Amino acid sequence: MYLNKCKKIIASKCIRSKNILNICHYRNVFIMGIETSCDDTGCAILNENGDILGESLDSQHFVHLKHGGIIPPIARDLHRNNIENVVNQAITRSGLKIEDLTAIATTVEPGLPMSLLIGMKYGKYLCRVYKKPFIPIHHMKAHALTARMFDKSIEYPFLVLLVSGGHCLLAIAENVEDFLLLGKSIDNSPGEIMDKIARRLKLRNLIEYTALSGGRAMELAASKADNPLQFNYIIPLLHQKNCNFSFAGLHNQISRMIESEEKIHKVDPDEVIPSVHNLCAGFLLTITRHLCHRVQRAMEFIELKNLIPPERRILVMSGGVACNNIIPKGIQMVCDEYGYKLVRPPPKLCTDNGVMIAWNGVERWKSQVGVCSDLEKITIKKSSPIGKDMIEDLEKANISCKWIKVTNIMNLSTI
Numbered sequence: 001m002y003l004n005k006c007k008k009i010i011a012s013k014c015i016r017s018k019n020i021l022n023i024c025h026y027r028n029v030f031i032m033g034i035e036t037s038c039d040d041t042g043c044a045i046l047n048e049n050g051d052i053l054g055e056s057l058d059s060q061h062f063v064h065l066k067h068g069g070i071i072p073p074i075a076r077d078l079h080r081n082n083i084e085n086v087v088n089q090a091i092t093r094s095g096l097k098i099e100d101l102t103a104i105a106t107t108v109e110p111g112l113p114m115s116l117l118i119g120m121k122y123g124k125y126l127c128r129v130y131k132k133p134f135i136p137i138h139h140m141k142a143h144a145l146t147a148r149m150f151d152k153s154i155e156y157p158f159l160v161l162l163v164s165g166g167h168c169l170l171a172i173a174e175n176v177e178d179f180l181l182l183g184k185s186i187d188n189s190p191g192e193i194m195d196k197i198a199r200r201l202k203l204r205n206l207i208e209y210t211a212l213s214g215g216r217a218m219e220l221a222a223s224k225a226d227n228p229l230q231f232n233y234i235i236p237l238l239h240q241k242n243c244n245f246s247f248a249g250l251h252n253q254i255s256r257m258i259e260s261e262e263k264i265h266k267v268d269p270d271e272v273i274p275s276v277h278n279l280c281a282g283f284l285l286t287i288t289r290h291l292c293h294r295v296q297r298a299m300e301f302i303e304l305k306n307l308i309p310p311e312r313r314i315l316v317m318s319g320g321v322a323c324n325n326i327i328p329k330g331i332q333m334v335c336d337e338y339g340y341k342l343v344r345p346p347p348k349l350c351t352d353n354g355v356m357i358a359w360n361g362v363e364r365w366k367s368q369v370g371v372c373s374d375l376e377k378i379t380i381k382k383s384s385p386i387g388k389d390m391i392e393d394l395e396k397a398n399i400s401c402k403w404i405k406v407t408n409i410m411n412l413s414t415i
């Protein structure tokens with residue numbers, strides 16, 4: 001049955017390569033996913049149900065931590081050194097051979113060009129040698145759709161909030177390919193800012209924070225706060241009636257506070273300010289409220305334009321910052337008010353990995369969207385919009401909201 005369907009789809013899409021037609025003789029679908037868009041070299045093999053047959057991930061986190069940020073040529077060299085091992089490890093763990101694969105999906109946009117190139121070249125090399133189709137993957141779309149892998153009740157269209165070290169956006173996923181962009185960051189991403197602040201706070205000098213990402217370190221510091229309202233932060237873009245995000249102003253606010261606290265407490269160059277817990281808690285609370293405002297307006301817009309059927313409203317929150325356990329508590333309050341189910345992939349699948357790329361490959365293979373047999377046509381892109389820009393339409397709708405009160409997300413009675 002599946003075989004016939006597969007043959008029909010392929011014939012109708014006019015994919016005439018002999019190699020691709022050979023794939024119809026496979027009884028099962030096995031998709032490999034390769035991810036190298038930033039600082040993680042990831043590979044995974046999934047079957048058509050999204051079962052993970054084998055995976056491998058090499059994180060460059062500790063190397064970049066030493067340099068105080070990602071240095072693109074260093075990231076590239078590490079990807080180059082590790083990709084073969086990572087791929088071999090994933091395929092060995094799956095019990096399959098590369099010959100058994102149906103197709104190879106690889107991230108080609110958006111990301112660090114030097115990093116993307118390594119994955120794309122390796123993916124193409126495997127496709128050439130083993131005569132497999134290539135499935136080019138958009139990194140953010142892959143983040144957005146991962147939730148469908150483990151929660152099969154998530155149907156298109158659904159709302160998605162992507163918060164990571166490279167992005168911050170709100171979109172509606174209409175299908176595997178088409179997205180409507182409702183809001184995006186006008187400056188930095190939340191993860192990028194948290195990484196910078198954690199470094200500025202010198203949290204790494206305290207043993208319990210040494211191995212953590214900036215975002216996770218700030219979350220841990222915030223969880224020890226006794227008064228998250230000690231510092232007065234201003235919520236960004238309060239008067240802009242859109243769903244865009246901004247984090248640069250918040251970065252300035254906290255930088256000034258750190259400077260002033262360092263003077264007040266006369267801290268040594270390597271020392272961490274004593275008020276660090278309340279400072280991080282107030283910061284996380286402000287980020288949460290900012291995200292909640294944008295999500296709330298997006299939900300109002302969706303209702304106004306009838307973009308998602310009311311009976312199956314889902315908000316997927318993904319990307320590295322979605323690993324945070326404080327921010328989603330606020331988002332959950334907005335979801336409760338508007339009747340949305342909030343779905344977050346497990347933390348391991350929120351950050352970059354090969355599994356999400358392979359899953360996107362599975363979805364694309366099943367609907368035969370973007371499967372490519374002409375390797376020459378595939379290139380990398382540093383930036384690439386997730387879909388149709390609806391930001392102007394949203395602004396025109398001029399939606400005012402009565403903000404939902406976001407309180408007690410730190411499990412303290414004071415907020």
Ligand code: KG4
Nearest residue numbers: 164165166191213215216320321324351352
């Ligand atoms: O999605 P991701 O792995 O890479 C990008 O595509 O950017 O996200 C990495 C980002 C980093 O900035 C890191 O600090 C942040 O995710 N992050 C967190 C947490 N864990 C990782 N941010 C907030 N809370 C966390 N628990």
Ligand code: ZN
Nearest residue numbers: 164319351352
């Ligand atoms: Zn990512």
